[in-house]
Amino acid sequence: MTILETIRRGTDYLAERGVESPRLQVELLLAHVLKLPRLKLYLQFDRVLTVAEIDILRDLVRRRGQREPLQHLTGSVSFLGHEIRVSKDVLVPRPETEALAQLAQSRLKAILRDRPPGSGPVRCLDFGTGSGCLIIALAAACPEAEFHALDRSPAALDVARGNAAAQPQPTAIHFHLGDGFSALVPGLQFDLIVSNPPYIPTAEVETLDPEVKDHDPRMALDGGADGLDFYRRLAAESAAWLPPSGWMLVELGDGQAADATRLFAERQWQIESVEKDLSDGERVLIVRRPGSGTASI
Ligand SMILES: C[S@@+](CC[C@H](N)C(=O)[O-])C[C@H]1O[C@@H](n2cnc3c(N)ncnc32)[C@H](O)[C@@H]1O
Structure with missing residues (x-):
């Protein structure tokens, strides 16, 4: 044939x-x-x-x-040009998340450029790292920063570690296992936190394509009854891990921009912007730590 x-x-x-x-x-x-x-x-x-x-x-x-995902069959996906191996243990990185990665890269470069001479390391955290795609893209763009990534899934962290080590020019990344910020040593401070959290409402998970509902880990998808649990949690808990001028960039699910923005505004976060992805969807919320200035939206 x-x-x-x-x-x-x-x-x-x-x-x-x-x-x-x-x-x-x-x-x-x-x-x-x-x-x-x-x-x-x-x-x-x-x-x-x-x-x-x-x-x-x-x-x-x-x-x-x-209906096995194509990426599980080929074993990997290209994320901003980085080869990321995937398996049933991690969410297959989505093209929309590349928008978050690019915005985070620009923000991290600006933080590095603007830091006062002689100050300590610039630290970046990926909350819910999955395959490690985001933190690997950040580490490749700004190897002079210090990188941390956490996840609740030990199997996902194994995949992320493997992906980090397999990059052509690997940068050291500290991986932490645990439920949210409890994975971290108390007292750590980050200049930038990025997160693509689970954001599908629980009841909607079953309605997704078989490639997603049967093959992406539930823990990577389910964002609670209204899909907003992790925005609530990040709005409530992240400030303790950021210095006064610290930044957070969070991926949004379709139609969640208004609700997520409200949750952060209610906790006095400074709302910087909501950024769109290549399909014109409102995809990334950019906020600064409460108390770092006046709201700009
Ligand atoms: C939507 S996936 C994102 C994965 C990857 N960052 C990406 O963008 O492709 C969310 C990740 O958060 C992790 N996660 C879910 N609940 C968590 C929790 N309570 N604490 C830490 N990580 C969690 C999941 O295991 C999953 O890897």
């Missing part, structure tokens, strides 16, 4: 099973099997696949048809 015939058959198979963008999915799986960039397939449509290649692809397409 040729590459083109294989793509056509696989596309029909996945389309019948309700998989979105079926042709793209087959192409990405085939490119993974053949270890080629996807677009190179287009130059080799007439290439005849070996029996072994077809067997491997058939198994992957079958699993994709059973």
Whole structure:
């Protein structure tokens, strides 16, 4: 069977099973099997696949048809150009989260640039690190800072540690296991906290695509009855871990900007801005520690 015939058959198979963008999915799986960039397939449509290649692809397409996420089948995802290995133990990093990472990188660079000479290390915390994608992107952009990441899932922390170590130029990251800030040694202070917390309302989790509800860890999705539990918690608890001018950048779920902003404003956080992602969704809330100035929204 040729590459083109294989793509056509696989596309029909996945389309019948309700998989979105079926042709793209087959192409990405085939490119993974053949270890080629996807677009190179287009130059080799007439290439005849070996029996072994077809067997491997058939198994992957079958699993994709059973709605296993593409990223679990290929084993990794590119996050701002960093290769991040994923498994059932971590949320598959989403493109929307790249907006949070880029905003956090800019903020961390500004903090480093503006710090008084002779001051101590600039510290950054990732609350709920999962695969480690955010803290790895930050560490790569600003290796002179000090990096910490926490998660409640020991298995996720193992994945994050592995990802951090596998980067071409790894930066030291301190990983902490525990429930929220209880994972940390009391007294630590951060200049910047980033978080992409669980934010799906509990009852909505079951309505998500099978790739998400059956394969992303529940602990990474469930944000409590109204999806806002972690914003409440971050608004109540984070200030103790920030100096007076400290910053926090938090990812927002769809339609949560107003509620999340209100929760932080009620705790006297200074609301800096709500930033959009590439799909024009309100995705990132930027706040400063209560008492660091006057509200700007
Ligand atoms: C939405 S995922 C984000 C993962 C990763 N930062 C990303 O952006 O892809 C949320 C993460 O928070 C972790 N988490 C959930 N509850 C937690 C808690 N109480 N304390 C610490 N981490 C928690 C989950 O295990 C999960 O890894």
